[in-house]
Structure formats: structure tokens, C-alpha cells
Amino acid sequence: MEHAFGGPWTEDKLRRVDKYLEAYMTIFTRNETASKLGTYYLDAFAGTGRIASAVAEDRVEGSLFEDALEDDDTNYLKEGSAYVALRQENQFDNYVFIDRSREHAASLDRLRHEFPDLADRITIEVADANDFLQKWCRNTNWKSNRAVVFLDPYGMQVDWATIEAIARTKAVDLWLLFPLGQAVNRLLTRKRLPEAAHAERLTRMFGTESWREAFYRTPEKESDALMLFDNEEAVLEKQANFDSIGAFFVKRLKTIFPGVAEKPLPLKNSTNVPLYLLCFAAANPVGAPTAVKIANHILKP
Incomplete structure (x- = not known):
């Protein structure tokens, strides 16, 4: 069974990551100092390695936390991120593919x-992506290794603690799909703060509760009447839009990474609604300026 998820934006995403991997490994092949370092490519939501696109139907397979809407107008097989990484001319020393599904x-x-020539370089892990990545970041020797990590969740599975662990390595370049319209915007209810479980999930993803102040305001016409309410949350209204939510997440990334692409790429469905933002951040202070320069070029619409 192939992994059914995505649409034309999926191909766009993979094409851009493919270009970055090519540029990344060109540097690590030609630069004498860099060539002495071990290299990893890690895909934390690898799926099957290939993707069978979904039919044109909007439906939720599970919660917004665990699954995403399938959105596509076609039905054909295409290469997934694992396959894209393995076919690179300049090869990584190690490939780590993670998925919770056996x-x-x-x-x-x-x-x-x-890819028989790469078989002994491939590690496949059945694991929770957050748990595995945090341990992997702690236990890998980053003095002698570098990595590209691709976080391509279906919904809101990625915890901020995992992103922090990646930043602490000072050695990883991160590509991340942020579920802008797919999940986050939908959890931000219009007339009041999200319910407790949804609010907790947003905090886990952003790593802070300051999203509350960033995305909600008290309506001016009700400001004088606040004292009449025991629960102020009842009169808060959503002020966030796609642009402000994306800007908030980029700002959060900049608090822990030395290099962050300022303008992530919106990935939109067939009705021009942004589902995800393709984001980039570099953890290595020395390599970050070059990495961000390359990523900025690749992220141009």
C-alpha cells in the first residue's frame, strides 16, 4: 500500500528540498574541511518513500493533531522525500527514515x-518522531557530523522541544512543514480562546503561551465591560491571519537558530488556500549564512 497524501504542492515541496540536498552535498563533497565530516539525512515522517496522491476530496482521517486533510485533483504515484534523498548524485553517509507505522x-x-549500493547506509526506525529525534540529537557526535533534517508532518505532531533539540546541535539544517492552514488556523477559534486540549497542543508546538496575546485581542467595544465578566477569555476575539501566524512562527525559530529563512514558502491547495509553510532554519553558526542564502533562493515563489 502506497502512502496517499498531498497534491501539486507536495511535488513543489519535494522539488525544492531536492535542490537544497544537491547544493548541500556539493559543498560537503568539494570543500576539503567539510568533506571530512560525516553526513546524515533524516526524514522523521518518511511514510513509504513513495506517495500515491489522494483523490479530490476534503476529509479528515483522524484528529487535526495526527492527520491532515487530503487535498489533490489527481491520482498517481510519485516519489517521496526518502526516494528523492537517496537518488542524489553526491550521497550522504547515513540515511535515517522514521515512521510510526510498521x-x-x-x-x-x-x-x-x-538502491543496493546504499543499503548499508539506510536505517529505518519505527518510532515516535519527537522521542527519536530528541534522543538522536543528544547522542550524535556533532563535532564530527552534520545533518539535514526534514520534518514533514501530516498535522501538528512536531513539538517545540524537538525543534529546540535540533537547534542545540549547532550542526543541523532543518526543513520543516509548518501546518499553517491545515491545522493551526483551524484551532484558533474566532470568538474565544481554543478549548483546553487545543490550547495545550498549540503551546507544545510554539513552545510558549505567548501565542494567546499574539493572536487574540479584546474587542474595543467590550473593553469597558470586561469587569462584568468573571472569565475574560469569553470576550477575546481572534486577530490572527495566515500572515501573522507565519510571522509568529518564524520569530519563534529566530529565538533559537542563528539562521532562519525570513520568507517561508506557502504551499497552497487547488483553491489557493495555504495549507503549509515550507520553513528553513540552520543551527550551525558558521554555516548558517551560506545555508540561509541557498534556502532563500530555493524558497522564492
């Missing part, structure tokens, strides 16, 4: 047969 992991294992 069925997906079994499909990923077939890539060893498609």
Missing part, C-alpha cells in the same frame, strides 16, 4: 533493494 517501515525497507 507497514510504512516495511515499504521503506524496499528502498534498500532499489
Whole structure:
């Protein structure tokens, strides 16, 4: 069974990440100092390695936290991010593919047969992405290794603690799909703060509760009447839009990474609604300026 998810924006995303991997490995192949370092490519939501796009239908398979709307007008097989990374001319020393589904992991294992020369470099983990990544970031020797990490969740699975762990390595370049319209905007209810479970999930993803002040305001016409309410949350109204939510997340990234692409790429569905932002951040202070320069070029609409 192939992994059904995505649309034309999925191809756009993979094409841009593909370009970055090519540029990244060109540097690590040609630069004498960089060539002495070990290299990793890690995909934390690898799926099956290939993707069968979904039919044109909006539906939710599970919660907004765990799954995303499938949005596509076509139905054909295309290469996934794992396959894209493995086909690079200049090869990484290590490939780590993570998925919580054993069925997906079994499909990923077939890539060893498609790329026999790389079979001994491929590690496939059935694991929770947040748990695995945080341990991997702590336990890898970053004095002698560098990595590109691709976080391509279906919904809001990525915790801020995981992003912080990546930043602390001072050695990882991060590509991340931020679920802008797919999940975050939908959880930000219009007339009051999100319910407790939704609010907690937003805090886990942003790593702060300051999204409340950033995205909600007291309506001016009601400001004088606040004293009449025991629960001020009842009179808060959403002030956020796609632009302000994206800007807030970029600002959060800049608090922990030395280099962040200022203008993530909106990935939109067939009705021009932004589903995700393709974001980039570099953890290595020395390499960050070059990495961000390359990423900025690749992220241009």
C-alpha cells in the first residue's frame, strides 16, 4: 500500500528540498574541511518513500493533531522525500527514515533493494518522531557530523522541544512543514480562546503561551465591560491571519537558530488556500549564512 497524501504542492515541496540536498552535498563533497565530516539525512515522517496522491476530496482521517486533510485533483504515484534523498548524485553517509507505522517501515525497507549500493547506509526506525529525534540529537557526535533534517508532518505532531533539540546541535539544517492552514488556523477559534486540549497542543508546538496575546485581542467595544465578566477569555476575539501566524512562527525559530529563512514558502491547495509553510532554519553558526542564502533562493515563489 502506497502512502496517499498531498497534491501539486507536495511535488513543489519535494522539488525544492531536492535542490537544497544537491547544493548541500556539493559543498560537503568539494570543500576539503567539510568533506571530512560525516553526513546524515533524516526524514522523521518518511511514510513509504513513495506517495500515491489522494483523490479530490476534503476529509479528515483522524484528529487535526495526527492527520491532515487530503487535498489533490489527481491520482498517481510519485516519489517521496526518502526516494528523492537517496537518488542524489553526491550521497550522504547515513540515511535515517522514521515512521510510526510498521507497514510504512516495511515499504521503506524496499528502498534498500532499489538502491543496493546504499543499503548499508539506510536505517529505518519505527518510532515516535519527537522521542527519536530528541534522543538522536543528544547522542550524535556533532563535532564530527552534520545533518539535514526534514520534518514533514501530516498535522501538528512536531513539538517545540524537538525543534529546540535540533537547534542545540549547532550542526543541523532543518526543513520543516509548518501546518499553517491545515491545522493551526483551524484551532484558533474566532470568538474565544481554543478549548483546553487545543490550547495545550498549540503551546507544545510554539513552545510558549505567548501565542494567546499574539493572536487574540479584546474587542474595543467590550473593553469597558470586561469587569462584568468573571472569565475574560469569553470576550477575546481572534486577530490572527495566515500572515501573522507565519510571522509568529518564524520569530519563534529566530529565538533559537542563528539562521532562519525570513520568507517561508506557502504551499497552497487547488483553491489557493495555504495549507503549509515550507520553513528553513540552520543551527550551525558558521554555516548558517551560506545555508540561509541557498534556502532563500530555493524558497522564492
